[in-house]
Amino acid sequence: MFDIVLFAVFPYVAVIIAVVVGLYRYFNDRFTYSSLSSQFLENRILFFGTVPWHYGVIIILSAHLFAFLVPVLWGDLIADQTRLYIMELTGLSLALMSIVGITILIARRFRNVRAKAVMSFMDWVLLFALLTQVILGFWTALVYRWGSDWYLHTAVPWLYSLLLLNPEIQHVTALPWEVKFHMLGGFLLVLLFPFTRLVHIVTYPLTYLWRPIQVVIWNRRVAK
Amino acid sequence: MDIRAQVSMVFHLDKCIGCHTCSVACKNIWTDRKGTEYMWWNNVETKPGTGYPTLWEDQEKYKGGWEKKGGELRLKLQGRLGALTNIFFNPYLPTVDDYYEPWTYDYENLFTAPEGDDQPTARAISMITGKHMEIEAGPNWDDDYGGSPVYASNDPNLEALTDDEREQMSEIERVVFFYLPRICNHCLNPGCVAACPAGAIYKRGEDGIVLLSQEKCRAWRMCISGCPYKKTYFNWSTGKSEKCILCYPRLESGQAPACFHSCVGRIRYLGVLLYDADQIKNAASVPNRDLVEAHRSIIQDPFDPQIIAAAKANGIPDGMIDAAQKSPVYKFVKEWRLALPLHPEFRTMPMLFYVPPMLPVLAKIKDGKYDNADVASKSLAPLLSSLERARLPLQYMASLFSAGNDEVVAASYRKLIAVRIYMRHKTVGDISEEEALEALRAGGTTAEEVEAIYQLTAKPTMEERFVVPPLAREVAIEQTIDPFTRKREGGFGFRHAPQRGG
Numbered sequence: 001m002f003d004i005v006l007f008a009v010f011p012y013v014a015v016i017i018a019v020v021v022g023l024y025r026y027f028n029d030r031f032t033y034s035s036l037s038s039q040f041l042e043n044r045i046l047f048f049g050t051v052p053w054h055y056g057v058i059i060i061l062s063a064h065l066f067a068f069l070v071p072v073l074w075g076d077l078i079a080d081q082t083r084l085y086i087m088e089l090t091g092l093s094l095a096l097m098s099i100v101g102i103t104i105l106i107a108r109r110f111r112n113v114r115a116k117a118v119m120s121f122m123d124w125v126l127l128f129a130l131l132t133q134v135i136l137g138f139w140t141a142l143v144y145r146w147g148s149d150w151y152l153h154t155a156v157p158w159l160y161s162l163l164l165l166n167p168e169i170q171h172v173t174a175l176p177w178e179v180k181f182h183m184l185g186g187f188l189l190v191l192l193f194p195f196t197r198l199v200h201i202v203t204y205p206l207t208y209l210w211r212p213i214q215v216v217i218w219n220r221r222v223a224k
Numbered sequence: 225m226d227i228r229a230q231v232s233m234v235f236h237l238d239k240c241i242g243c244h245t246c247s248v249a250c251k252n253i254w255t256d257r258k259g260t261e262y263m264w265w266n267n268v269e270t271k272p273g274t275g276y277p278t279l280w281e282d283q284e285k286y287k288g289g290w291e292k293k294g295g296e297l298r299l300k301l302q303g304r305l306g307a308l309t310n311i312f313f314n315p316y317l318p319t320v321d322d323y324y325e326p327w328t329y330d331y332e333n334l335f336t337a338p339e340g341d342d343q344p345t346a347r348a349i350s351m352i353t354g355k356h357m358e359i360e361a362g363p364n365w366d367d368d369y370g371g372s373p374v375y376a377s378n379d380p381n382l383e384a385l386t387d388d389e390r391e392q393m394s395e396i397e398r399v400v401f402f403y404l405p406r407i408c409n410h411c412l413n414p415g416c417v418a419a420c421p422a423g424a425i426y427k428r429g430e431d432g433i434v435l436l437s438q439e440k441c442r443a444w445r446m447c448i449s450g451c452p453y454k455k456t457y458f459n460w461s462t463g464k465s466e467k468c469i470l471c472y473p474r475l476e477s478g479q480a481p482a483c484f485h486s487c488v489g490r491i492r493y494l495g496v497l498l499y500d501a502d503q504i505k506n507a508a509s510v511p512n513r514d515l516v517e518a519h520r521s522i523i524q525d526p527f528d529p530q531i532i533a534a535a536k537a538n539g540i541p542d543g544m545i546d547a548a549q550k551s552p553v554y555k556f557v558k559e560w561r562l563a564l565p566l567h568p569e570f571r572t573m574p575m576l577f578y579v580p581p582m583l584p585v586l587a588k589i590k591d592g593k594y595d596n597a598d599v600a601s602k603s604l605a606p607l608l609s610s611l612e613r614a615r616l617p618l619q620y621m622a623s624l625f626s627a628g629n630d631e632v633v634a635a636s637y638r639k640l641i642a643v644r645i646y647m648r649h650k651t652v653g654d655i656s657e658e659e660a661l662e663a664l665r666a667g668g669t670t671a672e673e674v675e676a677i678y679q680l681t682a683k684p685t686m687e688e689r690f691v692v693p694p695l696a697r698e699v700a701i702e703q704t705i706d707p708f709t710r711k712r713e714g715g716f717g718f719r720h721a722p723q724r725g726g
Contacts, residue, residue: 029720030439030440031438031439031462031464031720031722032720032724033442034441034442034443034463035442035443035463036443036462036463036724037443037444037445037458037463038460039313039314039317039319039445040317040318040319040320040445040448040458040460041319041320041352041460042319043313043317043319046313047313047315050312050313051312051313053312054312055312113353113355114320114352114353116353117352117353117354118460118461120724200442203422203442204308204311205307205308205311205421205422205423205442205444206308207423208304208307208308208421208422208423209304209305209308211423213417213418214413214414214417214418214427215417215420215423215425215426215427216426216427216428216429217426217427217428217429218428218429218430219429219430219697
């Protein structure tokens, strides 16, 4: 029963809240729809935290997403032993990189008075949620080897079943508790998304790649 | 041809007394909020000096403005892809220490300190952290050299000078400085707009004012580096960049911006310039030597019937064209060719122009009088102003106002000297007519022009200094927005207090 709540109900609750509140915040409080950068107040330590954190976590997340979207292709990719080794090793290193990054970021927020001055309660919640999540992920990868393989036979079918609105929790309920927490942690972060600075993810300015370099706004376009 | 109107500015540096009234007027209206304490949208610097933020002119440090790479004009800061990869950490961002940490004083302690043998003091408290702090820098820390030559000697513009010239500047007889008031230049090719990944900064088509949307800004921080003049500022409390808005709410109601209005020395002029937007890219791409001339050339004659027709075809209202014809800025910049852009080599095409300050001449006091024994002519003229005897080398002014082309600055100076000598001849009479005519010839000017320059420099009325065009925004927005949209609704501004962070 408890497993049903955690693995069949909670994910839906998290996603629905994320979407509804996320949209509400975007349309009603767009002013706060970003990360509150503290680089202006402290930028020396920030470099060693934010760069490894972002690049580490973005690549790992992309791998999770890639394996979920095209499991067959991913399966072929890791079928070769050398490639599997490389994959596991890369994943572990990136996870370590993220852990180091976020630890530096947390320490910086504690130790630097200026960076601390602009912290809100939800910023602290988010930082520790992220730290817990990457540690659990790293632990899972380290202790329960070949996750790039068994991920395809546990989490992926579960996530697909969620997507098809027909939750099959048996794919994951028998897993060790660290792994289960890591999975639930993912949805916890989804839940946190609209209430924290995580919203800055969806504002990533891809349009900068093609927008006209100068912006001129007229009240009324003049006919040329 | 794509004729547009730009509300433009001239600062007459010869008249600036460095009183900072402009800065205070601006601060009281716009930047007395949390997170903006350190911002001075208008600031006045002592030159030579390192300015605010420190070394803002050093583009190797902050990567502001544009550069020519392979014949193409591109941002010094980033390519498009570079912006997206540097977004987690902008390596060229100035931090609060490059400005100064804002503070107040612990006044309460004066009242609540327990009785003791010594006077209670009000210690400095940081306005960021709320904790006690040591003051290490402040606004205008190096005002009037700050009692030391060390600030001035770091001025990047001094690189244009020879070692001899630099050494001479620190001799006590030669010590000289002038003031450089700065606001946003509302550029034609703004670096901040181009650098903003979110596209939050824009130029208003109707009047050319550059604004920054607080709702679109996502704190990617690139504009701060991208503006070579460091005139976009980061509000650390709201996580938004902010900048000078040229007091557009005042302009829209027919008033001059607060810094203009309050200027004690009456150094500021405001008026409309018509320019050809199609030529911006070419004008910003010419070699350094030709930048000022190219900048002047895209400014169009508001009396030319062809230009007027093109402006009207582009939807520029009659009131704007009328203002362009009366514009004091047009006279200073284009007609008289006196006012020059600040650091045109940044290639943003700034629309704030400076009339360079008359350089004090080198002279010693002997028996309570100017000793001019070494001047060949016994006349007063070389003592009033002389390019050859100027205390600040011309190269220095050229580094500031003409991308190193000293001919451009010299031409401006020769005309200013002509005005001074000719008017002295006319009003005081201790300079001969031949000398006055000689000065006119050297300045490439005429008696009528000199009189006009004198009139607008020394005795302009407020209406002559500020020709504010009828911006008529309430009429303009009618086409797209019902002006009564906000009536009986939420009023102007945000529905929530713009408050974030701890």
